[in-house]
Amino acid sequence: MTSPALDESAPDTSTLVEQRDRAAADYATLVGRGLKLDLTRGKPSSAQLDLSNDLLALPGAGHAVVDGTDTRNYGGLLGLTGLRELFSAALQVPTAQLLAADNASLAVMHDCLVHAQLSVLPGAQRRWADEPKVKFLCPVPGYDRHFALCERFGIEMIQVPMTEDGPDMDVVERLVAADPAVKGIWCVPKYSNPDGVVYSDETARRLAAMPTAAPDFRIFWDNAYAVHHLTDEEVRIADLLALCAEHGNPDRAFVFGSTSKITFAGSGVSFFGSSEANVAWYLKNTAMRTIGPDKVNQLRHLMFLRDEDGLREHMRRHRELLRPKFDAVDRILTEQLDGTGLASWSKPRGGYFVSLDVPAGCAKEVVRRAAEAGIALTPAGATHPHGQDPEDRTIRIGPTFPDLADVELAMAGLATCVRLVGYERLLGEGAR
Amino acid sequence: MTSPALDESAPDTSTLVEQRDRAAADYATLVGRGLKLDLTRGKPSSAQLDLSNDLLALPGAGHAVVDGTDTRNYGGLLGLTGLRELFSAALQVPTAQLLAADNASLAVMHDCLVHAQLSVLPGAQRRWADEPKVKFLCPVPGYDRHFALCERFGIEMIQVPMTEDGPDMDVVERLVAADPAVKGIWCVPKYSNPDGVVYSDETARRLAAMPTAAPDFRIFWDNAYAVHHLTDEEVRIADLLALCAEHGNPDRAFVFGSTSKITFAGSGVSFFGSSEANVAWYLKNTAMRTIGPDKVNQLRHLMFLRDEDGLREHMRRHRELLRPKFDAVDRILTEQLDGTGLASWSKPRGGYFVSLDVPAGCAKEVVRRAAEAGIALTPAGATHPHGQDPEDRTIRIGPTFPDLADVELAMAGLATCVRLVGYERLLGEGAR
Numbered sequence: 001m002t003s004p005a006l007d008e009s010a011p012d013t014s015t016l017v018e019q020r021d022r023a024a025a026d027y028a029t030l031v032g033r034g035l036k037l038d039l040t041r042g043k044p045s046s047a048q049l050d051l052s053n054d055l056l057a058l059p060g061a062g063h064a065v066v067d068g069t070d071t072r073n074y075g076g077l078l079g080l081t082g083l084r085e086l087f088s089a090a091l092q093v094p095t096a097q098l099l100a101a102d103n104a105s106l107a108v109m110h111d112c113l114v115h116a117q118l119s120v121l122p123g124a125q126r127r128w129a130d131e132p133k134v135k136f137l138c139p140v141p142g143y144d145r146h147f148a149l150c151e152r153f154g155i156e157m158i159q160v161p162m163t164e165d166g167p168d169m170d171v172v173e174r175l176v177a178a179d180p181a182v183k184g185i186w187c188v189p190k191y192s193n194p195d196g197v198v199y200s201d202e203t204a205r206r207l208a209a210m211p212t213a214a215p216d217f218r219i220f221w222d223n224a225y226a227v228h229h230l231t232d233e234e235v236r237i238a239d240l241l242a243l244c245a246e247h248g249n250p251d252r253a254f255v256f257g258s259t260s261k262i263t264f265a266g267s268g269v270s271f272f273g274s275s276e277a278n279v280a281w282y283l284k285n286t287a288m289r290t291i292g293p294d295k296v297n298q299l300r301h302l303m304f305l306r307d308e309d310g311l312r313e314h315m316r317r318h319r320e321l322l323r324p325k326f327d328a329v330d331r332i333l334t335e336q337l338d339g340t341g342l343a344s345w346s347k348p349r350g351g352y353f354v355s356l357d358v359p360a361g362c363a364k365e366v367v368r369r370a371a372e373a374g375i376a377l378t379p380a381g382a383t384h385p386h387g388q389d390p391e392d393r394t395i396r397i398g399p400t401f402p403d404l405a406d407v408e409l410a411m412a413g414l415a416t417c418v419r420l421v422g423y424e425r426l427l428g429e430g431a432r
Numbered sequence: 433m434t435s436p437a438l439d440e441s442a443p444d445t446s447t448l449v450e451q452r453d454r455a456a457a458d459y460a461t462l463v464g465r466g467l468k469l470d471l472t473r474g475k476p477s478s479a480q481l482d483l484s485n486d487l488l489a490l491p492g493a494g495h496a497v498v499d500g501t502d503t504r505n506y507g508g509l510l511g512l513t514g515l516r517e518l519f520s521a522a523l524q525v526p527t528a529q530l531l532a533a534d535n536a537s538l539a540v541m542h543d544c545l546v547h548a549q550l551s552v553l554p555g556a557q558r559r560w561a562d563e564p565k566v567k568f569l570c571p572v573p574g575y576d577r578h579f580a581l582c583e584r585f586g587i588e589m590i591q592v593p594m595t596e597d598g599p600d601m602d603v604v605e606r607l608v609a610a611d612p613a614v615k616g617i618w619c620v621p622k623y624s625n626p627d628g629v630v631y632s633d634e635t636a637r638r639l640a641a642m643p644t645a646a647p648d649f650r651i652f653w654d655n656a657y658a659v660h661h662l663t664d665e666e667v668r669i670a671d672l673l674a675l676c677a678e679h680g681n682p683d684r685a686f687v688f689g690s691t692s693k694i695t696f697a698g699s700g701v702s703f704f705g706s707s708e709a710n711v712a713w714y715l716k717n718t719a720m721r722t723i724g725p726d727k728v729n730q731l732r733h734l735m736f737l738r739d740e741d742g743l744r745e746h747m748r749r750h751r752e753l754l755r756p757k758f759d760a761v762d763r764i765l766t767e768q769l770d771g772t773g774l775a776s777w778s779k780p781r782g783g784y785f786v787s788l789d790v791p792a793g794c795a796k797e798v799v800r801r802a803a804e805a806g807i808a809l810t811p812a813g814a815t816h817p818h819g820q821d822p823e824d825r826t827i828r829i830g831p832t833f834p835d836l837a838d839v840e841l842a843m844a845g846l847a848t849c850v851r852l853v854g855y856e857r858l859l860g861e862g863a864r
Binding site: 041043044046049052053054055056057058059060061062063064070071072073074075076102103104106107110111114118129145148149152153260264265266267285288289290291292293294295296297 | 473475476478481484485486487488489490491492493494495496502503504505506507508534535536538539542543546550561577580581584585586692696697698699717720721722723724725726727728729
């Protein structure tokens with residue numbers, strides 16, 4: 001995916017006027033239809049949730065004790081061993097270093113930041129609350145909720161451009177080597193949000209091996225889409241935790257995962273994996289907050305997913321529902337925008353999003369026009385820290401929640417908006 | 433309950449020696465039995481958990497949408513309306529100001545402290561993180577996990593003695609009026625942990641009305657045992673939230689509750705109630721951490737408990753299981769220690785604990801001797817900040833988890849330890 005750049009010299013004005021007029025007519029028709037469609041967030045559809053409906057009656061009467069643990073009672077801060085075993089391979093974390101928690105991996109990330117503020121991390125000289133400044137590297141485009149956590153904790157965000165192989169590692173290595181205030185980096189290493197990038201093995205190796213000025217630098221490795229394939233290829237990424245240990249930085253990686261997009265988005269199980277020292281640090285601090293996670297829900301998940309084959313089979317059923325929607329996004333964007341020079345977009349092999357790049361300065365206007373036509377999109381800029389995309393270029397498309405017909409309608413409408421705003425801009429119109 | 437004070441002049445030495453020898457013989461027999469009993473924590477028993485086993489198969493296949501909300505998906509940060517309605521009366525919070533959250537009210541309290549550190553509370557001049565010092569009043573004896581949260585957030589704890597009507601309000605009023613660093617007080621207003629005290633209406637009124645030097649003073653009202661009656665009397669406490677509003681301090685109360693000791697201790701639902709302004713503040717901050725609580729579990733609870741009558745009936749079944757254990761505690765302590773001058777204890781009308789006071793300087797030794805005899809007790813001192821009971825007097829008894837026969841065995845053993853340590857001390861022996 002290379003970003004489109006308006007070549008203002010190319011088409012002659014009368015052609016442009018014609019194209020703009022056609023787009024404007026299409027847009028008027030679109031507005032007239034009074035659509036109400038939503039491509040904003042990465043929510044599973046009802047049909048996807050139905051795949052896990054067996055959970056609604058599990059674990060079933062009389063099934064509450066497993067391996068001598070009464071899941072109904074207090075305790076068990078590590079989570080249910082069987083479920084940790086089941087997700088160990090997918091998340092590339094040894095069971096002993098993998099914790100199963102409650103329904104939101106975002107909460108685990110949040111709490112890691114709380115704990116780092118208040119309790120000295122393994123290898124750290126002091127608590128982050130006592131640092132004059134804490135900075136995080138934020139590969140862009142990225143995930144708005146990661147950025148919101150940085151804002152929440154007063155962490156300064158430094159943007160790093162993404163490449164086809166993950167964040168630009170030359171930039172990353174330079175920044176972490178130079179500044180001890182740089183304490184972390186956000187990574188969605190597989191099918192990244194929103195551009196579907198898969199980190200190369202070399203990117204992972206360099207992340208694990210690079211010298212950092214901060215002794216307590218942490219990689220927030222949000223492996224949210226570990227098993228969320230859209231193609232026959234089950235993409236593998238490098239084992240970051242092992243690489244960090246190999247390169248003498250065993251405590252560098254925090255691994256996060258969840259079943260939010262495997263079972264029920266609101267009622268899944270989240271995971272935290274790291275080195276033994278980090279896990280002990282996390283447990284010690286989390287023990288202040290809770291006596292244990294919802295183990296009955298973990299048992300429910302274990303009984304439902306069963307084992308790695310069960311998980312793989314289940315994700316295949318998700319793929320059957322998702323693949324046609326992602327295909328529709330690509331097909332409609334290709335039909336309507338290919339060759340216009342007005343757009344480029346990602347073709348993800350997994351995950352939940354398509355990233356659409358429009359000419360610089362046009363993203364906000366496209367989103368505004370789409371909203372006027374009843375098509376809700378994630379706010380332009382959400383893919384960047386503080387909601388500010390400096391080039392105003394990137395739009396995140398979440399096609400999972402609406403049904404296929406609505407995805408098609410919404411994408412055709414969105415393409416119309418891109419044409420309208422793009423041609424207006426080429427004609428020097430419509431700037432706001 | 434008045435504390436025992438050794439009257440060293442009373443019995444003559446030969447009587448004491450005889451009593452000490454009898455206690456020592458009983459203790460030797462006790463140790464010889466090789467017991468392994470646990471009265472440490474307020475955990476429900478398996479039989480209590482069985483009362484809620486219907487939850488294990490709820491909500492049941494095909495039951496996931498309620499009032500148009502798909503409980504399986506993301507969202508719904510306030511929690512399920514029906515469940516909030518159901519608990520509104522018990523927790524004395526209007527539904528609109530009551531949130532249903534995940535499985536641990538401790539986590540909600542923790543997060544309130546995180547949020548207060550990082551985000552200016554309604555009425556506050558600055559974040560607590562920017563205060564030179566934050567102090568909380570801690571009525572003693574109290575709950576160790578409350579005190580641990582204060583330690584966690586660097587909050588200085590000031591002990592306030594408990595009376596039969598709640599914390600000594602003369603002391604409380606003086607402290608909060610004098611020092612703007614005093615930002616909060618921990619309260620378990622009904623069947624308090626560990627001494628079973630019920631706050632009087634006058635205590636609640638004074639808490640609501642008292643002038644505080646801190647504009648952002650908060651009452652952490654942990655109504656953990658709101659419906660956990662042990663007698664026919666369903667004890668009512670004053671409506672703190674309403675009283676605070678009446679007295680012009682609408683934002684003063686944070687109300688916490690949970691079903692941990694109603695349904696499953698590890699898989700229940702917690703609640704947070706407060707003023708509209710506080711609830712908005714809490715939601716805004718919690719939205720950074722999670723997209724919503726486990727609504728399927730909330731639906732499960734709503735279907736199981738049904739309504740206020742269902743809740744009342746369910747709690748009656750708990751009482752049938754718990755009452756014999758609390759009766760046994762009182763009966764055995766009375767049989768073995770009444771009239772000895774060595775002990776006094778609470779006779780709670782609800783809740784999960786009995787508080788046993790032994791002569792000053794003896795609690796640690798009693799707990800140590802009990803442990804040697806295979807009877808695990810909450811560490812002496814746990815009822816006080818930093819685990820330090822300045823008088824080394826209070827022992828918390830949690831009789832809910834073991835079965836009745838074990839409670840009887842453990843209590844008889846504990847009484848033996850109290851006699852042994854008490855008489856040794858009267859004879860000037862056994863000090864360590």
